[in-house]
Amino acid sequence: MGEDAGAARLLAALEALRADVAGEGRARYRAFRPLIERPDFAACALNLAHYLALRRRDHRSLQRELMLRGLSSLGRLEGRVLATLDAVAVALAGLSGCETAARAPSRRAFFRGEARLRTATDALFGPARPDRQGRILVTLPSDAADDPALVRALAAAGIDAARINCAHDDPRAWAAMVEHVRAAQARTGRPIRILMDIAGPKIRTGAVLAPEERAKLRVGDRLLLAPRLVPEAAGALPFQATCTLPAVLDRLGEGARVSVDDGRIAGRVAARAHGGVVVEIAATKLGGAKLKPEKGLNFPETALDLDPLTDRDRADLDFVAAHADLVGYSFVQTAADVARLQAELAARTDRTIGLVAKIETPVAVRNLPEIIVAAAGRQPFGVMIARGDLAVEIGFDRLAEMQEELLWIAEAASVPVIWATQVLETLVKSGLPSRGEMTDAAMAARAECVMLNKGPNVLAAIGALDGLFRRMAEHQSKKTPTLRALRSW
Numbered sequence: 001m002g003e004d005a006g007a008a009r010l011l012a013a014l015e016a017l018r019a020d021v022a023g024e025g026r027a028r029y030r031a032f033r034p035l036i037e038r039p040d041f042a043a044c045a046l047n048l049a050h051y052l053a054l055r056r057r058d059h060r061s062l063q064r065e066l067m068l069r070g071l072s073s074l075g076r077l078e079g080r081v082l083a084t085l086d087a088v089a090v091a092l093a094g095l096s097g098c099e100t101a102a103r104a105p106s107r108r109a110f111f112r113g114e115a116r117l118r119t120a121t122d123a124l125f126g127p128a129r130p131d132r133q134g135r136i137l138v139t140l141p142s143d144a145a146d147d148p149a150l151v152r153a154l155a156a157a158g159i160d161a162a163r164i165n166c167a168h169d170d171p172r173a174w175a176a177m178v179e180h181v182r183a184a185q186a187r188t189g190r191p192i193r194i195l196m197d198i199a200g201p202k203i204r205t206g207a208v209l210a211p212e213e214r215a216k217l218r219v220g221d222r223l224l225l226a227p228r229l230v231p232e233a234a235g236a237l238p239f240q241a242t243c244t245l246p247a248v249l250d251r252l253g254e255g256a257r258v259s260v261d262d263g264r265i266a267g268r269v270a271a272r273a274h275g276g277v278v279v280e281i282a283a284t285k286l287g288g289a290k291l292k293p294e295k296g297l298n299f300p301e302t303a304l305d306l307d308p309l310t311d312r313d314r315a316d317l318d319f320v321a322a323h324a325d326l327v328g329y330s331f332v333q334t335a336a337d338v339a340r341l342q343a344e345l346a347a348r349t350d351r352t353i354g355l356v357a358k359i360e361t362p363v364a365v366r367n368l369p370e371i372i373v374a375a376a377g378r379q380p381f382g383v384m385i386a387r388g389d390l391a392v393e394i395g396f397d398r399l400a401e402m403q404e405e406l407l408w409i410a411e412a413a414s415v416p417v418i419w420a421t422q423v424l425e426t427l428v429k430s431g432l433p434s435r436g437e438m439t440d441a442a443m444a445a446r447a448e449c450v451m452l453n454k455g456p457n458v459l460a461a462i463g464a465l466d467g468l469f470r471r472m473a474e475h476q477s478k479k480t481p482t483l484r485a486l487r488s489w
Helices: 002-035 039-054 060-068 081-096 112-125 142-146 148-157 171-188 246-251 311-323 335-346 362-366 368-376 387-394 396-412 425-430 435-444 458-475
Strands: 135-139 161-165 193-198 205-209 222-226 239-243 257-260 265-273 276-284 326-329 354-359 381-386 417-420 449-452
Touching: 002 039, 002 060, 002 081, 002 368, 039 081, 039 112, 039 368, 039 396, 112 354, 112 381, 112 396, 135 458, 142 148, 142 171, 148 171, 148 458, 161 171, 171 193, 171 311, 193 311, 193 354, 222 246, 222 265, 239 246, 246 276, 311 335, 326 335, 335 354, 335 368, 354 362, 354 368, 362 368, 362 387, 368 381, 368 396, 381 387, 381 396, 387 396, 387 417, 396 417, 425 435, 425 458, 435 458, 449 458
Parallel strands: 135 161, 135 449, 161 193, 193 326, 222 239, 326 354, 354 381, 381 417, 417 449
Antiparallel strands: 205 239, 222 276, 257 265, 265 276
């Protein structure tokens, strides 16, 4: 009798939750609706709205009580929010003997989100391989422009997409890379999508100054970031660097966080001087880190209000619109940013070009639902977890947590995810993987696509990733264990 009463209370709580989620979801969806031009995305946006409403609440105690009754499916409802709540309510009604207005969803309705995600992934990357669902994206090195054999080898190894980084090389080199990819695609008979990644307003160090007797910055040192080097101040400030976008220095207040070279050097603004800022170094590698030109600068706590489309990007889009299958959008932060890129593409071509939003900042994370709807509501779309800049911007200690949340919200919208940055990096660069990065690559198999960077051993990395995809697919689909028979014992 006690269990029946407990199940009845759970059912009442679940029905109230379902009503709240449905109501709040409808309200959120109404705000999404003006951004949606593709009718087939409307149901995805509605499920996303329901998911956002659901995850605004803490369900840990409810989840635990459902587990006790063998009903712990709420932790895997990203693609089917209301269907899952209805299925659990029907089961609770059976346990409690109470009536419920919920109706058990059909098998097709329950798994519809998974089908939508597969369709969206195929639209972005082309059809999956018969023996592997996960896609492999590889960044082409500059050498690929003059080495068609390299591109043929990548295609034969099993890549599904090739990335051209517009921050490097020029249209002549890009045209040669595109030609080689298309030829390799024809040779293998497998589609290979071309992703062209526009650079965006990447802020870097320019000229640098460091004392000859000690070239490395250490904790406690001070670094001058300024529009120009100030040699006459080298006695008090021996470490100096210019900034490629000096106007951003005016936005930095005292105490603002500053990161150099993907976090290898980090500190906070201690003072203003010489038209720039003095940064007191709080973290480097043990033994210090060398100050170098052309290294990334990040200001994680400062609103820079930079246009994610630079003049160079607009010039590069002339080539991208004519040749690319997908465009990678760096430093996108709002739905308005998405609309501006869509307008730029529409002015250049009638072709449908897929869009990949690189999520690199806390602002982009906060605005991700609107970014997703604005983009996927009009064209094939994917989210790239750009773990390099994202880790620097939100803090390395939060990256693991955040990449999980990004996977969840994208799945709720039936949007494919690209897991990027330093996947199998030591294998690609040196020939042998670390143990930790093999585990990272296995975790990456929960995304629809994984990006490998360029390097001398990239073919071996493709083979390793291909094997991981195949093996992990037998054990796990997104967050759900598949419970394949174990034969290790």
